[in-house]
Amino acid sequence: MLRNFKKYVLVPAMALAATATTLVTTTAPADAAVISVRVSGTLAARNGAANWFTQTRKIKNKQKVTVTCKVSGQYLRGNIRRTAQWDRTAIGDYISHAYVSGNPKLPNCVVPAPAPTPTVVAAPVATVPLGPTGTMTNEQFLAASIPAAQQSQRDTRVPTSVTLAQAILESGWGRSSLSANDRNFFGMKCFNNVSGAYASGCHAYSTQECNAAGVCSTTVATFRTYATSAASFTDHGMALKNLARYAAAFNYTGNPNQFVAEVHKGGYATDPLYTTKLVNLMTKYNLYQYDLAL
Missing domain, CATH: 1.10.530.10 (Lysozyme)
Incomplete structure (x- = not known):
């Protein structure tokens, strides 16, 4: 076997979005749910349904967030459940359902959301890498x-x-x-x-x-x-x-x-x-x- 290993300190962003995060659902319409964040720090929302997508914002503790539909993305082991479900927010970014307390009934998202960049018209949706290459960080x-x-x-x-x-x-x-x-x-x-x-x-x-x-x-x-x-x-x-x-x-x-x-x-x-x-x-x-x- 080849032995060509180089030690490296991995960027913390590859860890789960917020290991101590809990999202608590409250009453909301049938096609949406209003959630509040319970976290000692902040929860990262992203422009795609996986931790390698770009972070769009940090959701503060007890901040109210509306989620409108769900998609299948990166499978995560959260502090609430293990799931591949990600919830799309009203502004078009995503949070992992692994950190949502309760289980609101959300419809499947019909159209993937573009990255929420107001200066770009019809921004392309990022895709999950198909596999590693020899030119990656x-x-x-x-x-x-x-x-x-x-x-x-x-x-x-x-x-x-x-x-x-x-x-x-x-x-x-x-x-x-x-x-x-x-x-x-x-x-x-x-x-x-x-x-x-x-x-x-x-x-x-x-x-x-x-x-x-x-x-x-x-x-x-x-x-x-x-x-x-x-x-x-x-x-x-x-x-x-x-x-x-x-x-x-x-x-x-x-x-x-x-x-x-x-x-x-x-x-x-x-x-x-x-x-x-x-x-x-x-x-x-x-x-x-x-x-x-x-």
């Missing part, structure tokens, strides 16, 4: 990786936090040659020049391999190439799910730290510190918050 890389990692958890039960930590470590936040050129974010290798069902080919690279005694040396190995970044995430999850040597890890899908340890024991990496490095990443950036409750 660390913050952008993580935001773009979350949807693919969560879909992998739905398909394979591999914890999202584990997939994200492995993608960060194996690709160096997407900046390794393997990930930037060949969209391989997990150091997945070819064997006998066979790339498997999800890859598009093989490419030889120099890499570091370590023996059982922890002695590492440089060697050449062939790694899988992918047509899309999504294919890399799919291949990674399916490999962990289908290879017998990783079967023990799936006894710990609710315990990401132990899941990582079992994958390491199964031979995913030769680095003797592999488990420690992944657990440190999951802890430092609180990647556990993105795990789905399946």
Whole structure:
């Protein structure tokens, strides 16, 4: 596996909008609800239904806000519930329903709201990144990786936090040659020049391999190439799910730290510190918050 990792302090904006936030609903018309914010600080509203969209404003404690409809967006684990629902406000920005106390009956939004910029006519609606690339900042890389990692958890039960930590470590936040050129974010290798069902080919690279005694040396190995970044995430999850040597890890899908340890024991990496490095990443950036409750 490639080892090209660069430590980085993640911008706090990637955390949930406000971890101590509670929105309390009050009486409102059938097609809308008036809510008041209960928060020790402020709640971030955004111009799209996910935490990587631009923050439009900060909603103060006890400030009244009217929400008119709901959309499906980033799945969040809030202090009220776990949900992918986001509520659109009367001025067109969004707040996560994970922080709304009560459950007002809101209609589905018919038309996505443009970014609330008064000087721009018909502002385009931002789109969710399709996957990470080799030209993103660390913050952008993580935001773009979350949807693919969560879909992998739905398909394979591999914890999202584990997939994200492995993608960060194996690709160096997407900046390794393997990930930037060949969209391989997990150091997945070819064997006998066979790339498997999800890859598009093989490419030889120099890499570091370590023996059982922890002695590492440089060697050449062939790694899988992918047509899309999504294919890399799919291949990674399916490999962990289908290879017998990783079967023990799936006894710990609710315990990401132990899941990582079992994958390491199964031979995913030769680095003797592999488990420690992944657990440190999951802890430092609180990647556990993105795990789905399946």
